Amino acid sequence: MKPPRKVPQGVYRFPHRHLLGIEGLQPWDITFLLDEAETWVEAGRRARKHDGRLEGLTQINAFFENSTRTLLSFEIAGKRLGADVVNLAAGASSLKKGETLLDTALTLNAMRPDVIVIRHESSGAVALIAEKVDCPVLNAGDGRHEHPTQALLDALTIRRRLGHKNGGRIEGLRVAICGDILHSRVARSNFHLLAALGAEVRAVAPPTLMPAHVERLGVTAFTDMDAGLEGADVVMMLRLQLERMEGAYVPSTREYFRTFGLTRERLKAARDDVLILHPGPMNRGVEIDSAVADDIQRSAITEQVEMGVAVRMACLDILTRDRRMEGMQP
Amino acid sequence: MRSILFRNARLIDPAAGTDRRGDLLVAERVIAATGEGLAASVDAEIVEAGGKVLAPGLIDSTVFRTDVDAAIAGGITSVLLMPDQSPPLDDPALVERAERLGKPRLWVRPLAAATRGLNGCELAELSLMQDVGAVGVATGRAAIADAQVMLRLLRYAAGLDLVVVTHAECPFLTAGAVATAGEYATRLGLPSAPAAAEAVQIARDLRLAREAGARLHIACVSTADGVELVRAAQAEGQDVTAATAPAYALLSETALAGYRSFARLSPPLRDETDRAAVRAGLADGTIGMLASRHDPRTEEDKRQPFADAAPGAAGCATLLALGLSLVHDGVLPLPRLLAAMSSTPAQRFGLPGGSLATGAPADLLLFDPDAPWRIDAGTLPGMSGNTPFDGIPVSGRVLRLLKGGETLLP
Numbered sequence: 001m002k003p004p005r006k007v008p009q010g011v012y013r014f015p016h017r018h019l020l021g022i023e024g025l026q027p028w029d030i031t032f033l034l035d036e037a038e039t040w041v042e043a044g045r046r047a048r049k050h051d052g053r054l055e056g057l058t059q060i061n062a063f064f065e066n067s068t069r070t071l072l073s074f075e076i077a078g079k080r081l082g083a084d085v086v087n088l089a090a091g092a093s094s095l096k097k098g099e100t101l102l103d104t105a106l107t108l109n110a111m112r113p114d115v116i117v118i119r120h121e122s123s124g125a126v127a128l129i130a131e132k133v134d135c136p137v138l139n140a141g142d143g144r145h146e147h148p149t150q151a152l153l154d155a156l157t158i159r160r161r162l163g164h165k166n167g168g169r170i171e172g173l174r175v176a177i178c179g180d181i182l183h184s185r186v187a188r189s190n191f192h193l194l195a196a197l198g199a200e201v202r203a204v205a206p207p208t209l210m211p212a213h214v215e216r217l218g219v220t221a222f223t224d225m226d227a228g229l230e231g232a233d234v235v236m237m238l239r240l241q242l243e244r245m246e247g248a249y250v251p252s253t254r255e256y257f258r259t260f261g262l263t264r265e266r267l268k269a270a271r272d273d274v275l276i277l278h279p280g281p282m283n284r285g286v287e288i289d290s291a292v293a294d295d296i297q298r299s300a301i302t303e304q305v306e307m308g309v310a311v312r313m314a315c316l317d318i319l320t321r322d323r324r325m326e327g328m329q330p
Numbered sequence: 331m332r333s334i335l336f337r338n339a340r341l342i343d344p345a346a347g348t349d350r351r352g353d354l355l356v357a358e359r360v361i362a363a364t365g366e367g368l369a370a371s372v373d374a375e376i377v378e379a380g381g382k383v384l385a386p387g388l389i390d391s392t393v394f395r396t397d398v399d400a401a402i403a404g405g406i407t408s409v410l411l412m413p414d415q416s417p418p419l420d421d422p423a424l425v426e427r428a429e430r431l432g433k434p435r436l437w438v439r440p441l442a443a444a445t446r447g448l449n450g451c452e453l454a455e456l457s458l459m460q461d462v463g464a465v466g467v468a469t470g471r472a473a474i475a476d477a478q479v480m481l482r483l484l485r486y487a488a489g490l491d492l493v494v495v496t497h498a499e500c501p502f503l504t505a506g507a508v509a510t511a512g513e514y515a516t517r518l519g520l521p522s523a524p525a526a527a528e529a530v531q532i533a534r535d536l537r538l539a540r541e542a543g544a545r546l547h548i549a550c551v552s553t554a555d556g557v558e559l560v561r562a563a564q565a566e567g568q569d570v571t572a573a574t575a576p577a578y579a580l581l582s583e584t585a586l587a588g589y590r591s592f593a594r595l596s597p598p599l600r601d602e603t604d605r606a607a608v609r610a611g612l613a614d615g616t617i618g619m620l621a622s623r624h625d626p627r628t629e630e631d632k633r634q635p636f637a638d639a640a641p642g643a644a645g646c647a648t649l650l651a652l653g654l655s656l657v658h659d660g661v662l663p664l665p666r667l668l669a670a671m672s673s674t675p676a677q678r679f680g681l682p683g684g685s686l687a688t689g690a691p692a693d694l695l696l697f698d699p700d701a702p703w704r705i706d707a708g709t710l711p712g713m714s715g716n717t718p719f720d721g722i723p724v725s726g727r728v729l730r731l732l733k734g735g736e737t738l739l740p
Binding site: 101102120123124125128145211213217 | 512633635
């Protein structure tokens with residue numbers, strides 16, 4: 001029998017070793033992560049941002065798929081907590097030559113990291129690696145599957161920005177997630193998170209970019225943008241990858257902008273105080289009009305980036321707690 | 331060669347449609363006699379069957395690899411080998427070699443590649459391959475995309491009286507897909523294709539086969555629409571048969587949960603409606619054959635993220651036991667199951683075996699349909715244990731297997 005985990009008195013014992021996805025988390029797990037992240041927002045606004053609680057721990061950011069923003073965010077989060085952060089930024093293609101993914105995982109594990117952050121182009125790859133390593137694993141995006149820290153930072157942004165009208169709760173809010181749902185891990189993680197917290201979630205996409213049976217994830221599907229935006233408290237736009245435009249899934253970027261682009265005109269269907277989110281990087285003039293993206297009253301796109309660091313700090317802190325407690329044993 | 335007398339067995343002859351208690355005598359590599367109270371020479375081996383089932387050795391109508399140990403463990407004495415070998419079976423010499431590879435313990439009946447290198451463009455030398463032992467012609471793991479090529483293939487094969495075995499998945503719809511579009515593919519974020527990809531291909535191939543007057547065999551039917559198309563064509567009198575594998579009657583997309591790459595199959599697992607339709611198709615005979623689609627894969631091929639793993643499952647060693655679970659479930663009676671794995675493929679492809687008639691080759695399977703065991707991927711006989719049924723309890727054990735009168739098992 002395993003010894004009981006040592007957690008300080010009065011602290012919620014987060015019952016998961018890894019953070020591989022939002023699916024499977026209980027609403028109180030999510031709320032706990034958000035509450036913890038909240039404390040890091042203030043810490044991040046001070047001039048001296050350093051907190052040494054991950055001192056001496058090694059954090060590997062293994063990014064098998066290209067990323068700038070998420071990698072940077074995880075690196076900053078780790079460094080602010082005092083961890084020794086190492087980045088392995090290799091396109092999956094270069095690693096695929098010869099070595100299998102599991103061998104790569106075993107190699108990483110042999111470096112004795114204390115936490116590994118992984119992004120991979122294949123759905124399920126992060127979970128596969130997590131089975132093979134001895135430390136907590138944080139999913140920074142696997143294929144089209146999940147991107148849990150993105151959903152958490154979105155929720156934190158919503159909570160902070162719309163707290164005044166809903167008592168700081170996500171429950172009951174109408175959230176429209178619009179664009180390339182089919183290929184989006186951000187959308188999937190958000191579906192699970194927002195549904196778990198009781199929001200009314202709408203998936204808005206052209207039929208070619210809408211996954212099958214999306215309603216079974218607890219959301220309502222709309223193929224008409226105007227109908228989908230009706231009365232929305234939050235509009236979350238998704239990035240349309242360039243290779244999916246120009247005839248593959250939609251005929252052209254200009255037609256897409258006409259039918260699914262977020263413009264001021266179109267936003268009139270939503271609530272006046274609607275909050276606009278985008279996981280970035282944006283394609284201005286494709287899925288979102290610049291006037292909307294830069295509307296400081298309603299757009300929280302840059303704030304999302306700030307919340308990202310806070311959420312990642314909270315996740316790194318929480319997942320390494322057991323390990324740090326062990327370190328304190330005589 | 332020593333004669334063998336099986337005493338007091340349940341003799342199921344799917345070719346004759348009989349199921350009775352009796353004795354069976356094997357002499358000189360053939361079935362010498364069946365009946366009650368048979369006498370044998372003094373030196374004959376006497377096997378007291380005690381009411382266990384004695385049936386023709388199984389004929390597995392689709393395998394992708396010649397895996398002798400797996401076949402024998404599963405009570406299989408003949409396999410139809412798909413042309414997707416390395417290199418593909420598109421040349422008479424390769425067909426001859428493929429046929430020899432199972433000897434002396436397994437009959438390998440090669441299916442000729444429909445097109446050179448299975449490229450889907452140029453017809454392969456079907457007549458020459460037929461002369462050296464190809465029992466049919468197959469498109470392999472993929473359908474022929476070009477309808478013109480398919481029509482010519484069907485016409486040419488009809489002239490040779492060869493059955494054309496087709497893979498029923500529209501290659502355009504399934505490009506890049508690793509799962510069936512549905513709840514699980516959406517949840518797991520896997521590239522998927524609609525189940526209609528099968529019906530689209532079957533509908534085209536049925537129509538072209540009718541145009542050509544060809545004999546068509548759908549290698550694997552896995553969807554409700556696919557079953558219905560085959561059923562309707564058979565009702566109209568078209569010369570079409572179909573097979574499926576146990577996975578499509580026993581599993582659905584839910585097996586993909588946790589990204590289990592052993593459940594990555596081609597065609598992919600479908601939803602519950604399709605699974606029920608496949609069972610109904612087996613029950614009413616629309617799907618006349620149950621094949622293993624044996625496709626052993628190495629650890630390196632399967633220990634990958636789901637979408638990067640190779641498709642296919644090992645199936646020979648579990649074919650009988652999984653088939654029997656359909657009998658235990660009441661989907662079809664035991665003699666019908668045995669027909670689906672012996673006499674029906676024998677008749678369709680003109681093979682010896684599948685019969686207990688006097689003079690038939692002594693390819694015989696004695697088994698206990700109720701003996702329980704648990705499928706274990708780690709110890710499954712054969713090249714590899716990549717089965718989606720790992721850990722599942724089944725019943726049905728091979729007690730004795732004969733090929734041409736020679737004992738292969740135990």
